[in-house]
Amino acid sequence: MTADVRPLVVLAGPIHPDGRAVLERDARVVVCDDDTEAGLARAAAEAQGILFRIKPRCTERLMAACPRLRVVGRHGVGLDTVDVPAATRLGVAVVHAPGSNSQAVAEHALMLMLACVKHTREVDRATRAGDWGARRGSNTELAGKTLGVVGVGNIGRRVAKLAGAFGMRVLGYDKYVPDDEVRRRGAEPVGSLEALLPRVDVLTCHTPLTPETAHMIDAQTLARLKPGAIFINTSRGGVQDERALFEALTRGHLGAAGLDVWEEEPVPRDNPLLNLDTVVCSSHVAGVTVEAIRQMAVQVAGEMARVLRGERPDVLVNPEVWPRLGRR
16 A cells, blocks of 8 residues: 655644645644644644644744744734744745635624614613613614724725715824725825824724834824724734723723723633623634635635645745745
């Protein structure tokens, strides 16, 4: 019986069958059910590829423990759990699935906005209790309001389009996107976050978590918003200072917040934001739809398969590794 000499890819948890099928055309695929770093390192000791999901993080120690490793994939968009500089030093390609869940996250951001302006939590609870007077006449509309989009990328541009369809005026701040491109993406460009804040009724964040964006939404930022403004975050929890958010909400300066992401996840049950009726919560599920889960898996699997075949992937996070990696 002929041994299977195809490269080995280890999945840090199951993925959509269509994504697994893409990998299995070029590789042997096994799933590691141990979500610890040590467990995955053992399972992937001879692997040429590892596909990371939520846990564990892709650390230098883990990659170094897998000497045959050529490529790591991130099942999703964000790279804050991947040590990209370490991968580059080790000559390992990093790929992910940008845009795969953009529509899902954009829709979720609009859902949170609507839930805030329509007081959905309170009305739902009151209706179930037989109270037909709750919030009657106090709901507002998105139409005519000004939305500030921080980060006008794959998700931000979709949010701008959806908000425009609701009749909102959309302003956008993104220091990495030229003004003419921001306009093409459906928003009026604003030159700085400080200039954007006092002009908006709703602020929504769609940035990666980097040293530059960590705690970008802090007490000083929130103070620049209009009284009664709404804050939405479907990006990363580290972008927001939750203590500052709580204080702005309890003082009444901030009217409401819709949060899908948290500084600590899962969010502790004693987080005071969970006790506020002015906060609409979800559990980092904005990008988790049937359609997005399939697209993430198929997209990142295709990128990994290209590397394993010796082909340059379409989206290579650390292109400086390719001259070395392409010759292996």
